[in-house]
Each structure stands twice: as structure tokens, then as C-alpha cells.
Amino acid sequence: MEHQQIIPHLFRTEYRKLISVLCRYFGFDQIELAEDVASETFLIAAQNWGINGLPPNPTAWLYSVAKNKAKNQLQRGNLFDTRIAPKIRETATALYAYEPDLSPQNINDSQLQMMFAICHPAISTEAQVGLALRILCGFGINEIADAFLTNKETINKRLYRAKEKLREEKIKIEMPAKSEIERRLDQVLTTIYLLFNEGYYSLSSDTTLRKDLCLEALRLCTMLVENKQTDKPKVNALLSLMCFHASRFEARIGKNGELILYDDQDTSLWDTDLISKGAYFLNSSAVGEQLSRYHLEAAIGYWRTQKLDTPEKWQVVLGLYDQLLQIAYSPIAALNRAYVLSKVAGNKAAIAEANKLDLTENQFYFTLLGHLYTGIDNEQAMLNFRQALSLARSMADRQIIQQKIDKLSS
């Protein structure tokens, strides 16, 4: 790989490691300093490698530059702050004695601890996702803004406030106490789950970005499964769920970035490796006495990888949705259940259930009704599709609904 290609690649894989280790080294309150050092390290690499060519071991090169820069920073900070911040000086002097530990073990530990620090209940979930993208996934502010469909300023502000809050709370880069892990883990899982959803269903038109988001979520969850303290059944269930859905990544997006609906997907593009991983982790998750929403969603996800249209399959899926709604109700899950119900009990029964939801501001409520009415009452179907069209915001969604309308009127 030429340095033009290897730097972005290394940035993706090494930035988060550097940040996590440096942050632990400097203390969480110096997170900006850690970000600066990590970014500068890559800047220097870009300049130096451009002139001198690639070093034999680029990763080791990055680590050694980062180490030196970190030490220099503390030294400089020490001199600078003698008068104004004696306290910082004390810490700095103590820390200056040793250099950042970039051993694989410490890199791994630091990343895990960083995950818990970022997913702290003191800050909002969306700020957690933002910080996770920035710090653990090495995403640029532009990319994050794109993923959230907002602008740079909003993201900058959001991240700044979140960091301030974490500082106020005196968050440390450490594993939560044993008694705390279970509870804090839920927060971490929620963030990973949102990260994945953001990628899987984001409105952003950048398909590479969306795929990266999903892969990062898978990677973070894999780290949790690989660590004894966090290798819990629900973590395996979440990983399974994401594997099953990610298996269709290549099939669900067309050449021009358009969405390809499930029934039109080329199943030979489904990733069988990911499907079998999903089954493996789902099986690993099926222990103990706790059934989480991730277990149920993963089981539902499994059935989506089986393109059968048998009553037995839909009966099982309906049962899973019923359970899911009882432990984690959401209107969208209920809407999806209505679709499954149509497969089991027919469209009329499903229309009755869907109507109860009355989600009149939701395009998919109308899309579903349009679908269910098709063949029963085409006039109603048309009315619902038109409603859906008026609510749809993305071009891709509008195109798909328009196709349904065209089909119905032909």
C-alpha cells in the first residue's frame, strides 16, 4: 500500500487506540490534548512518509511518535502551568515519570474502559453515540454530522458539551465496579445498537459511511464479547442480531446507492459467513435466566435470513414479536408485528391491528396500510400510499412509494 492509502487505513484502526491509551495516560479531563496528540501524529506521518517513503513498520512508527509527543506535551504543560495550575503540575510531574503504555493488553483495556467512560449515564444517549463515533471509531466531525443529518456546528457543540459534562462528573478511564458492570453495560449496548441502526437505516446517502458505521458497531461489540468481564449473554445476542442484519449489506443497496427491497434482493449476495456467525453468537447467548430484547430481535433477525414463506415460519416470528412487545414495546415494533400478523392471519386482521396504532405522522404506517389494502380495497390502498408519499422525506423512499402507486394504477 502506498502511503496515500495506508494513512486513512491506519487512521481507522489506530486512531482510537492512541486516543484511548493517551486519554488514560493524561487523564480524561485532558481528552482534547489526547485528541490533539493523536491527530498531530497522523499529520506528521502524512508529511514524513510523503517525503521519506513508508517506514518498515508504520504502526510502530506511529506509536513511537505519539509516545514522544505525549511526553513532550506533559513537559511543556508542566513548565507552562507552574504558576497557574500547581495541581496539574503535580499530576503531570508524577505522570512524566513514565511513558504511555502501548502494549496490546493496555490498548485493549484502554479501549474497553473508554467505551464505558463515553457511555456514561450523565450524558445523553445521542451525545454518547457522537463521542463513540469520534473517539472510538475515529470519525471526522463532517462524517458524524452526515450520519446524524445535521451540521458541523451542532455536532461540535454537542461533543463539547458532552466532554464538559464528563469532566464535571470526574469520569475516569476505568472499568466500572463489578456490581456496576451489568447496569453500565446496558448503556454501552444501547450506544452500539444505535450506532448500528444509524448505519443500517440512516438517511445519509453515503453508503460507504453507512457500512462503516455498521462495521464499527460490530467491532465494538466483538471487543465486549472477547473480554471475560463483558462477555454476557445479551452482548452475544446483540452481536448476533447485528451479524444477521449486516449479512444483507451487499444485497440491499444497488449500484446507484438505491435501496433494494428484501423480496428483490439477490440472495447469492447474502453473506453466509455473517449468517453463520449470527447463529453461533445467538446460540452462545441462549444461556442463563435473562431474556433481553436483543435475544428476541436476534431470533427475529435469524428468520429474516431464511427466505421461506411458510405459515410455520411466520407463526414463530409472530410469537417472537409478541414477546418483544411485552418486554420492550415500541410503536414501530408493533407496526412490524402487524405485517407479520398479515402473514399468519391475513390482511384484514392485520389492518385492524395496524389501525389501532394510529401512527398518522408516520410514512410507514401508511405504507403498511397501503400494502395491506392492496387487492382488498385498492382505492384505500391508493389513499394510504399517497399519504405515505406526502410524509416521505428521502428521495429513495419517495421513489419506492411512487413505484407502488404506479403499479397500483396500472
Place this chain on the structure above:
Amino acid sequence: MLIFRHQDGSKIASPEQMQKWMQATMDWLNGIAAKGKYEGKGDGLVMDNAKVVHHGGTVTNGPFGEIKETLGGYVIVKADSIDEAAEFAKGCPVLGGEGNTVEVRLLAKGDGVH
């Protein structure tokens, strides 16, 4: 693509193996359900964070494939308040039974655009 260090899972499992895994999983799942363990004692995520409220919210949801992928697109329900979101929840068809509860979970705040 992804490198999993879990070796057993990393090779493509045979259909028979998959079948076994899924059977075991469904047995476990049904066992738990039969004991009613998931009700009220389920995942902390569901019970503890069920009403995490940040003002002015969007209720966003998991990758349920049925509608998003089958009928097209992606889903977000916008609710101005948690109460409104809770209103949605009342329409839940399976919650008629006594002792069943409704949880509204607020996962991410909306800027109106998210």
C-alpha cells in the same frame, strides 16, 4: 470484511450445525418464556432505562426488517413528548392482558432532523 477471533464461529457453519444452534436457542427462549422470566425481570435495559427521558424526543427503533426492508425505507416515529410516545404505546395489541406493562423508551433526542 470482519475478523472475528472466535474460531468456532468464524468458519461457515453447515446447515445442520445452524439448525442445531437455532433449535437450542428456541428451546431456551421458549423455556424462559414459559417461566415468565422475561416479564419484569428481563433485561435491565428494558426495565431500568424504560423511561429515560430527555426532553423533546424522538423515539427511534431497532433494525426490524419486516417493514423497513420489505416495504421500503427506514422508520422513525416523532413524538413531541414522552407522553405522546406513551400514547402510541397504548395502541399495543398484545398488551390487553392484566399485568402486562407498556414501556416507552427514548433513545435519542431529535433535532427535528435526526
